[in-house]
């Protein structure tokens with residue numbers, strides 16, 4: 170019998186239930202949302218269309234999309250008590266903690282008292298997340314109380330407008346659109362599974378999303394885009410990158426933005442965001458960060474057969490658009506909210522509480538020694 174270790178094998182390779190939302194790596198590399206290839210969606214749709222697809226089941230018609238965009242635009246404002254909470258969060262807080270508090274506070278103010286409200290709650294969170302993160306960021310960093318309403322139809326353009334205080338260029342709005350599509354949904358990843366476990370207790374949507382934000386925060390999951398940026402920005406040339414990366418690999422350090430729990434050959438999102446990162450590098454005249462990123466990608470493959478995942482080239486892409494590194498993972502939240510909420514709704518459709526078993530490896534049954542006789 171093999172000895173069981175505390176912790177475990179991360180449930181790898183085990184099915185934890187059925188979903189109609191997404192396939193990951195079924196033919197080695199692919200990713201589909203409700204049957205559509207993510208590359209097809211990234212080439213031919215807007216994030217708002219994809220959000221509608223994920224949350225409502227089908228791609229919208231032109232009139233449904235127009236109505237949906239208007240609906241989301243009407244849901245961007247922040248209630249005063251939430252503004253007050255955001256103003257009290259310190260400047261050096263981690264923005265993912267701000268997102269977590271924002272989602273949780275909204276749950277106090279706009280509580281989901283009945284599951285019939287679930288679509289409204291999901292749309293509200295989708296619309297309001299850019300307001301939450303930028304209200305806190307601009308207030309704590311610039312002392313500005315922003316108006317969270319802009320005229321931008323796209324959530325990505327709106328986010329950049331709030332952050333930079335001016336409308337985004339077409340290129341930047343396009344990159345944000347693709348980025349939000351790529352991050353929207355990914356089957357039973359750690360944060361989505363967190364949301365589904367929470368939903369399986371018949372808890373409310375805000376609790377499911379708040380828990381999911383906590384899971385996404387870690388560097389092994391969504392936090393990898395920030396960690397990748399922290400790594401590549403230290404290196405000023407491909408030669409230095411190769412030298413330092415070699416030392417990391419010799420030390421058996423984890424290299425953030427590489428590898429995946431499901432994909433074995435490549436992450437289909439990487440080629441897409443890498444292409445946009447290259448366009449942005451050309452746009453800003455970069456001669457360092459992109460070549461460093463490419464050198465790291467090549468060496469990781471040559472030395473370890475590890476490929477860049479969705480997070481790696483997001484780091485340089487976001488950086489080229491002037492987005493502060495610590496806001497990278499909150500953008501992931503703005504997108505993945507769609508996947509989380511759809512999984513919560515799917516779990517509720519046919520629910521049984523998620524409760525796996527554990528292999529006990531602790532002491533045999535024993536009796537309590539009276540406290541004065543212990544030692």
Ligand SMILES: CC(=O)SCCNC(=O)CCNC(=O)[C@H](O)C(C)(C)COP(=O)(O)OP(=O)(O)OC[C@H]1O[C@@H](n2cnc3c(N)ncnc32)[C@H](O)[C@@H]1OP(=O)(O)O
Pocket residue numbers: 388389390391393421422423424425426427428429430431475478479480
């Ligand atoms: C959007 C997303 O969330 S994508 C994931 C983002 N996370 C990261 O980029 C963090 C870095 N990557 C990792 O930590 C891992 O690859 C994970 C968490 C994504 C997947 O973990 P696992 O499923 O356990 O990885 P896997 O089984 O493929 O690992 C195989 C071996 O490669 C090593 N490995 C995997 N990824 C890396 C990496 N990024 N750097 C160095 N070594 C790695 C593992 O340590 C393991 O080595 P071992 O057999 O000597 O223990």
Ligand SMILES: O=C([O-])CC(=O)C(=O)O
Pocket residue numbers: 193352354355357358359390430431478479
């Ligand atoms: O599926 C995973 O384990 C992680 C991932 O790529 C994602 O959530 O986008």
